[in-house]
Amino acid sequence: MTKKPSLYFSASQVTMVRLVWMTVAAILALMIIFPLLWMTSISFKTAQDAFSPTLLPASPTFGNFTYVITEVPFVRYMANSLFVSATVTVVALFFHSMAGYALARLRFPGRELIFLAIFSTLLVSLPVIIVPLFIIVRAMGMLNTYAGIIVPSIFNAFGIFLLRQYYLSLPREIEEAAVIDGAGYWRIYWSVILPLSKPILAALAILFFLANWNAFLWPLTVASDQDLWVVQVGIANFKSEYSAAWNYMMAASTIVAIPTLVLFLIFQRQIMDSIKTSGLK
């Protein structure tokens, strides 16, 4: 929407269009926010109350939260999730930025082919490869280990792709200046490229962290040992064990959602930037 007066539409028409767009946006926002509100609402309701159709709990209670935190090793699940997400994020960014840089700048035979191969994995989703992946991880003896949860999550074509595009957009002259100043590849990567990638690395870090924080299928598959459960597996477990403990599930989900909401509020701008730079949505 431009600030300049349009040549083709009158001011009232522009206002109309704007109103329509805002209404559409408001409806979409409501559709996304409503489940969150519902979740929060249920988490304060008692078990009997859980299915009552009111948004405000009749007799609000903290009992669900107390139960989730004290009666179930939920803190342990949180710690697992935190450890797994943080490790994957740090290790992935380190390798992805190196891979992205190499694919953008180093000349070696087969570079385009390798990039294409990496890129094509974007077309394959986890459920498709989960059985062979499981077999490989089992063969490597990593079932029921942190490594088993972490290592397969590190590779991510999206991160490599995004970083490669970003590095292609950096002016080459800066690296050439560094070459003349006497820097080798490693030094250029470490002292010039990495500092320049801070904004995009921050954005990717958030995306990776959130993705792993919310990961469910793979951690469920690879770790049956309850000590290794991550939060999403823990939440899902309320369903099987207590058939319909919706009030507990929602309380747990609310707790789990808090870090992601906080992250989003703090890093809103970087997240938007990363979505814009990638040209993807």
Place this chain on the structure above:
Amino acid sequence: MARVDIDNVVKRYGTVQVVHGVSTAIEDGEFVILVGPSGCGKSTLLRMIAGLEHVSGGTVSIDGEVVNDVAPKDRNIAMVFQNYALYPHMTVAQNMAFSLKLAGVSRQEMQAKVGNAARTLGLETLLDRFPGQLSGGQRQRVAMGRAIVRDPEVFLFDEPLSNLDAKLRVQMRAEIKALHQRLKTTTIYVTHDQVEAMTMADRIVVMRDGIIEQVGTPLDLYDTPANLFVAGFLGSPTMNFIEGRIEGGRFLNDDGVSIAAPGGLPEAPVIAGIRPNLVGLADKGSPFEVLVVEPTGAETQLVLQAGKTQLVALVQGRVALQPGASVGITFDPAGLHLFDRRTGTRLPQMSPS
């Protein structure tokens, strides 16, 4: 300090050859400018000297030693780029110190060298700023500072002023020249701007389409251009070219131009070149029609036409002429350049001056 020898240097990108075997020598302490239209291979040649591009054929030598396979950092060169290429995340001081840090220079020495360079370039108060907080001219100075601290044997500049506005460009031109006077470091400077070349260079290398057209001092090239290209490229306003023939010891054309030519030339079709400032107005000259009058105050530029011949004349002072008026034109025979019409090369003639 060092001399640079370029011997039959070729550059190919895949199957496309862009530099076709050029040879030239840059003497110790000399300020040489590579000039030519955009895309003629100046940057490519400079980058081969820097070691940023692989040399496809021939040799580049610095100080008598072939450096084709020597890494850029070991060539004892420093380069200033068109877009400054400063490290955005480092302060001015860190930018200048980066190469010293990599070379393992001690802290005190580093500070001394950076301080010296900053003083030379008037950057003392900016040392803690980041490049993003500097103006274009200041950035370019930092880029030069980064080159100076290395105390190189050869400075390489690739169009360092083309991102600056006209006024700043004139000022930086003088600063770079003064810097060279003081440091006396061998300098190779690339530009597409013939004014920069004329005003700054000890010697100019004119390039076109990957070959060297002519090498010489600015005034040599101005006075005796080897061919039509060099004649038209150097000097502003551009030299006038008039098609005609040599006949009876004179240059003649069908539109009434007649200029005394040096003796001993065969009668043949030629192109005459004459600089606009050597075209004069006189009542009994060849008749021309005035098309455009452009007064600039001190001098007046006229565009003139007779038949198919169009000329630019640059006359001192002001003239009371309107477009459409008729005027007589004379040519200073001492300023007449003659070129073969087929090959475009300068015709051998006795130097008139």
